[in-house]
Amino acid sequence: MRVTPVPAKKAPRPGASPSTRTGFASFVGSGPGDPDLLTVRAADLLRSAEVVVTEAPEHAALVASLAPQAEVVDGGFGTDGQPLTHAARAKVVVRQAKSGRRVVRLMAGDPFVYASGPEEALACVKAGVGFEIVPGISSVTAVPTYAGVPLTDRSHREVAVVNCSEAKIDWVTYADDRTLVLLSAVGSIGVIAEALVAAGRPAGTPVAMTRVGTTTEQETVVSTLGCISADARAAGMTPPAVTVVGDVVDLRTTLSWFETKPLFGWRVLVPRTKEQAGSLSAALRGYGAVPEEVPTISVEPPRNPQQMDKAIRGLVEGRYEWIAFTSVNAVRAVREKFDEYGLDARAFSGLKIAAVGDKTAAAIEAWGLRADLIPSGEQSARGLLEDWPPYDDVLDPINRVFLPRADIATETLVAGLQELDWEVDDVTAYRTVRATPPPAPTREAIKTGRFDAVVFTSSSTVRNLVGIAGKPHASTIIAVIGPATAKTAEEHGLRVDVLAASPSAEVLVDALADFGAARRASLVEAGQPVTKPSVRRPSARRKAT
Structure with a gap:
């Protein structure tokens, strides 16, 4: 009897397709800190992950945003609360991968740059687990870039990266004019600077130390080898930080782009409905702000839906010549009624549609419809009335307008349409309730001036914020979307600093950014440090006589 030996099982080659038999892990670099720097591939893997093995607390928000469906496994600490070694962390990854689920091992920066990616990937090879590496943007290059410090230019082509946590470094080998990128150097920067000067580097060599780079808490201290120790200590610099040594640091004077954003680091309160805050917050982040959304309004169905039901039936039966939408919420309310009745956009056939502004028109267009009338000037009820045609009994077969609105809407549009000889069915499509x-910490921050600015997008947001959280501190910059909102703010004892030129959230954010830029320029011109509005000088105490 001939026995054929069974060939030894080969470990899957790196990059092999996932297999439920051997398991598979994706080592994903999360980048240097800014979630917007995550690669497209990394985001796709997180969205489809079933298990995410993390290592840093700051990964929590990223995972919650992109992988809420995944089980999160702490790869930083064991069940006893002690930090895991590289070997122990690798075992966690292997065990999860062998479960047959889609596993993402999320790592700060790049998995193969000053990280434990190589050791953990080797453990996968040894265990017969397939894997892939998804590079991330490393803090080695990203943080200096965000600080406005290029690592190379025409005159400086060579760069050396030094991990200063290593036990023994021969600084004589770095005595030339290469650009140095120092990692983990905050605690020993004085000793390092002295060693570099002793090795032959001039004491006047420029140095830039940047902490928590690529985030809105980023802070950079520019100094020289001779002074960096004292300057970093005076600025209270703490890890994590990346330090650049070399003449390229001088370029920061003209190339600083991130920390000079007009609202950099500003904590901005966004009191809006949760559904509507997204685009405004995104615009604020683009200017370097840190938006904090505080819902002040809840949009709910009308208490009595019969009026809305009757109006929808009238729309289908052809009782109206026009339907006028004065908000995105009104579009949403009518659309929900259509879904409830099994109707679609075809029911609008022969009906003219008016929208109070571009945002509302976009919501209508998303429904597959197009507004026939949008104000050519001011995007408001008054602006809509200026362009609205008067009723003509020859041209208009029907003289009735369907106006689905909030329960607290003003009568401006109704009265104006009636003056143009239109009959108006003013229907409560939704309610806005406080x-x-x-939370208590947020209320305290509002009252004590720990917010740098607050943006009000309607009179109701002013009334409701003051009602549920109290009046913002006098130092807080108040930005409002229009004259009516400004009037309400002033009636509540608030000083209006920024007024949007037109009633648009984007225009409002741009106006606040212009204010921030002008404020920054005036501080620089006066030779004063650029501080946020929430950073107030201690008031001088009057001496007793």
């Missing part, structure tokens, strides 16, 4: 108060 939201529950924000």
